[in-house]
Amino acid sequence: MALVSPALPGLIALAFGYVLSQFYRACLAVMTPVLAREFGVAPEDFAPASAMFFLVFALMQFPIGAMLGRVGPRRVTGALMAFGCLSGLAVFSQATAPWHVTLAMGLIGIGCAPIYMASLYIYARTMPPARFAFLSSTLLGVGALGNLVSAAPLSFAMEALGWRGTIWALAAISGAGALAIWALVRDPPAPKEGVAPGLGGFLEVLKIKALWPMMPLFLVSYAVPAGIRGLWAGPYLDEVFGLSGESLGLAILVMAAAMTLGSFLYAPLDRLVGSQKGVVLPGAGITALLCGVLAFAVDRSMTLSVVLLGLIGMTGLSFGVHLGHARRFLPERLVGQGVTLMNFLSIGGLGLGQALTGGLVADLRGLGDPAVAYGAVFWAYAAALSGAVLIYALAPRHPPEPQEKTA
Template sequence: MSNEPISVAAVQEAKKSFGMLFLTIFIPFGMGHFISYLYRTVNAVIYNDLATELHLPAESLGVLTGVYFLTFAAAQLPLGVMLDRYGPRSVQSPMLLIAALGSVIFALSHSEAGLLIGRGLIGLGVAGSLMSAIKACSIWLPVERLPLSTACLLSVGGLGAMASTSPLHAALHWISWREAFLILAGLTVAISAVIHFSVRGPFTPKNTRFSDMCREVGRLYRSWTFWRLGLYSVFAHATYMAILALWMGPWLHDVAGLSSSQMATALMAGTVAMVAGSLFFGWLTDYLRRYGVQPIMICGGGVAIFVLLQVLMLSGIAVSPLAITMGFSFFGTAATMNYAIVAQSVEPTLAGRVSASFNLLVFVLAFVVQWLMGAVISHWGSTDGHFPVVAYQWSLGLLIALQVPGLLLWLTFRPWKRVA
């Protein structure tokens, strides 16, 4: 697990080359994040097939979808250490093979236990997709460009979510959901090969002992600065992922009254909005920084609008389901900008560990939110496959209550103050 050492001058020259950046970051690592997001959100379209074929209640669907987040989270701390020690290429490529194995197991399973194992391995295997990309950006790019580069990578992830909506719904007319997961396994192996053979330096493996690097992770978790930067958006981020990964589809079906094809179209529009939101918030952050506007101002402002959209979902006010889905997806991307904000707060040698430490919080909470929403909805029971509106209102109300303290913390930062 090593790469050829490379000189500082060569690194600086490579940083100036857009073509090199495109080939070594945005294509291979972007493809990894693409497949990661596709796996994350695919259950929102196939949930009805899973529930019907395997007779799964809402709570089981929540756990089945959420176990992806749990294993994803469990990998984060060792992943951060490995990224800083071995580099993104040597970590990401073999991990994607684990995801491919999980996809095969998921496709061939006929029990809830088998599906859980497969889904868990998928989450474990793609756990490094975004973190590897952010680590690569921290090596190649000036620190002030991290928000924009992160936004571009997140938009590629949005394309993966887009592929899991109308395109997948259309494909399911010709193939089964099991065959779809076998195809995804093959695609994952191909992306692993692209990363392995196309990505080269600049990275020299660190000789630092694992114990020393792990101690630095512990120091991060003891830092009040880390917690303040993480907590103001982490519940919003977890809610964003959990709802888009599963519950947006049932909400459109049960509350908004959309058919399966209409639901897939609305989810497709939402993923277009996700891509647009990632690019917009990245561009806006990069543009306004020259005028002294802090990235945390843009991130927190977007999160506030995101919470207001959830209030609309809960209230029952007559608003187009398409508009709700697109607004939720667009403004929810603001929370993801905090990856770059946290990464900017440390030196590049710590970027992998601090990003992974923050990601651990996000994905543990995403699992909790995924399960919690399913548990609350299941409390009311279903009628002819539909859950009552009140079930969604209670679950959304609980999630909103968890996000409001973060917005209050954000206000204590006085984010409207400009920097020189």
């Protein structure tokens, strides 16, 4: 308790920052229809903005992973969040074209990049490895509250304050969050065996063969629910079923709430099942199946589509348990680089997926039926996730037990 109690205020501050991070990665789903109409462009013109957030976020994992053990999570997170979020929101507030939003989201990605990793680094350095999957999944659930706020509440705020006024309010909240992290987070003690050198540590992680079958699923699994929720759910329901304003926000709220619930449901499952792989494998497989069903029934029923989006959100957030599986194969000196590398794959896959699906929608829009374009997106997600699941099936469940020496 002596270790946990002093760290608790800092962990709460990081959890609040992670709620903001989840909000920013999902807010464009609600804002895109409004921005598209004001700027006189198509919704897919904002796909690069969402992709930029995740690509910058992903690339930042390399310097962050190297700095967590040397500089400490307090200074890394507090400084980057203050710079990235505040400068990005200032640019966003003055936007008049999609490329302005793209620049803003890239800066915000810098600010959000260290928050989840700082929390996981503290967990990994102060908590038993067996609790890592539970804690990381629980934090995902807490952070998913940002998904809730970025749905109907964001719609209400935009109607009350306008979208520019809402951005300035978010700047004030983000500044307060960065200040709280700087003031309250306590850095954990350094590993007894020292900290692996920056890039060299990443290369050591890449040599761990047990992680190889896990990497494709890291690249794809989070990209599916977060990509649909963060970019395509709003335009899909708007263009295919005509939802807008508060109705659209409420529909997206269903998926956001399901993602929150799913994160909390995943948290204890590895202990109940006795294997993290035994949780992640069927969860990802079911998500792939649901994407296929949504693609098949893309314009059949608004109610069915909203239900399927919710189920994809609920089953798709196995990332915390998956990361716990990878954590079992990481030595203490490589924890910082290991978790950030897996996060790089996850967030980079999300950004890449949004860029590719944005191009897919743009190519198919000329057919005149938006249902065809969005159906192709859901088919693509289903195929990519199915392939990653088949490769993940080859991953070992646990590290090999050390063999006793015989005379």
